[in-house]
Amino acid sequence: MAKTTNIAVVSIPAFSHQASIVGFCKRLVHLHDHFHVTCIFPTIDAPIPATLAMLESLPSNIDYTFLPPVQKQDLPQNASSLVLVQTAVSYSMPSFRDLLRSLVSTTSFAALVADPFTNEAVEIAKGEFNLLSYIYFPISAMTMSLLLHLPKLHQQVLCEYKDHKEAIQIPGCLPLQGHDLPSDFQDRSCVDYELILQRCKRLPLADGFLVNSFYEMEKGTLEALQEHCKGSNNNNSCVYLVGPIIQTEQSSESKGSECVRWLEKQRPNSVLYVSFGSGCTLSQQQLNELAFGLELSGQNFLWVLKAPNDSADGAYVVASNDDPLKFLPNGFLERTKGHGYVVTSWAPQTQILGHTSTGGFLTHCGWNSALESIVLGVPMVAWPLFAEQGMNVVLLNEGLKVALRPKINENGVVEREEIAKVIKGVMVGEEGNEIRGRIEKLKDAAADALKEDGSSRMALYQFGTQMENVGKCLSYSLMEVTK
Structure with a gap:
């Protein structure tokens, strides 16, 4: 022995x-x-x-x-x-x-x-x-x-x-x-x-x-x-x-989660998953622009929402106890009812990314999230916020070409029209199909490794x-x- x-x-x-x-x-x-x-x-x-x-x-x-x-x-x-x-x-x-x-x-x-x-x-x-x-x-x-x-x-x-x-x-x-x-x-x-x-x-x-x-x-x-x-x-x-090392275990909580049940009712590849990880936060202005951009895109979405913070890493050490829903634009939930789902706490990310209904991932490109998207073959909208995320986006967008990167205006804000544009670029059309083909090959390479x-x-x-x-x-x- x-x-x-x-x-x-x-x-x-x-x-x-x-x-x-x-x-x-x-x-x-x-x-x-x-x-x-x-x-x-x-x-x-x-x-x-x-x-x-x-x-x-x-x-x-x-x-x-x-x-x-x-x-x-x-x-x-x-x-x-x-x-x-x-x-x-x-x-x-x-x-x-x-x-x-x-x-x-x-x-x-x-x-x-x-x-x-x-x-x-x-x-x-x-x-x-x-x-x-x-x-x-x-x-x-x-x-x-x-x-x-x-x-x-x-x-x-x-x-x-x-x-x-x-x-x-x-x-x-x-x-x-x-x-x-x-x-x-x-x-x-x-x-x-x-x-x-x-x-x-x-x-x-x-x-x-x-x-x-x-x-x-x-x-x-x-x-x-x-x-x-x-x-x-x-x-x-x-x-x-x-x-790639990612979290793959499904907890009992994830198996019975409401957002997964909502995904079951959607068409294949029709849902954009939106999450900025466990530590990243958006300002109130940027949160508003994202909400309006999701609405303007016309695409189905599942959004893991956190309360806004002027610091991009506002939830990295201690998360806010505020109810995130109260920071959404007036009427947003009513206008997107039926094709949008907002989660205000924890969501089973790998289970969502691996679901047949999920067709894209709007992500801050923390390395864990990027690898999960690659392993599960999901094209990305790559939106870096802090730490080394900008470098990850360069690799994913310019090197591997499996993500689209939204442009930031002179005030450091991604505007709603730009958000809608990159979402549609990933979810529908020829560009999205090309990205999907490349990330499928990368998914196979990850499995082979x-x-x-x-x-x-x-x-x-x-x-x-x-x-x-x-x-x-x-x-x-x-x-x-x-x-």
Whole structure:
């Protein structure tokens, strides 16, 4: 019987990152059933309810622990969500150190796998416990390449990125305009950018990188990343594309959801699903324009509605308790009754995207949502709001050509006529058919990557085998010590 190989993983207090790394852990222990994984979660105030629900279905060889919560009142006031999350992670590091010391002293641990924004944990794991340490990127290989090269880019570009006249070239990636770089990069004097820059400088500490993407989608980027790692100071560290990793389990709540029952009554490919993820919010003005744009398009829609907020990441850490319906334009629900359905709480996204009635997805293009749309073959209206979403849209719109991107006016607003135009472009007509054909091919490539001999499965197998070998060496070392 194979000896147990123990690893720990640590994420940030954000559901999208936690869901992705837990999905990675499930796939790892399914392929290597003698692995045991301990998931470690820093926490703000209390565990995220969606995370608690997700953790109910863990297999027996994955367990988890929440670090003592950091109170939101002790974090910087009026700070961005990025600063809140990163400060909470930093405050949690003493607790993480104590937990890791306890785990290592009682069990032979092979490695730590950390979110890129918990890489302070990598310093602790390598410097104090001599553990192999890996970074798991729940984002694209394209964004990973940007983060690896940011310290060099910071020196090369002396002005604000959005004011840089030429396209910015990141190795292995499509050319980027400065305004498409992550929102936290747009003011280089702010604390958000400085925090990211500090963490990017730590990335070369890692012994390897795992990325939630797949070879057939980001082949050129992977090759550039591998070349970069060979020439860097991190000992020829490996890059493993192990995706697409998405949430696929259906809860009892999703099976009986009213919006799914509504979908059952619609024609195939006739419904546009509208959702900006768990953390993104629109301003009141933009919410109005979206409502009128949906109405003007004449297309059936299922809209997951959140209360407006002037900050695009207004629900990233703490969601509003306001009733979203009261912010809709007067008469909107009455005028769209019969061909529109508005959800004001949670919706089973993968079940909706996989439904035969769903023909398009208006999305903020968070990486989890983008991958879910690709895996389920749904064309996109790509509307980035913050973080690295602009880069994801460049890949989806310009590179893969599976999405349409609405134009923003000089005041930073997408107007109703433009919204209606891109919705109809995806849902009906020749352009929509061409996008549908391309995303069907990408859907097939994603499925192939996960087959027994697929690129992502083989990459995960190679990573697991490396951990097994480390585990054997640790066991042998312990035997020598105890002789």
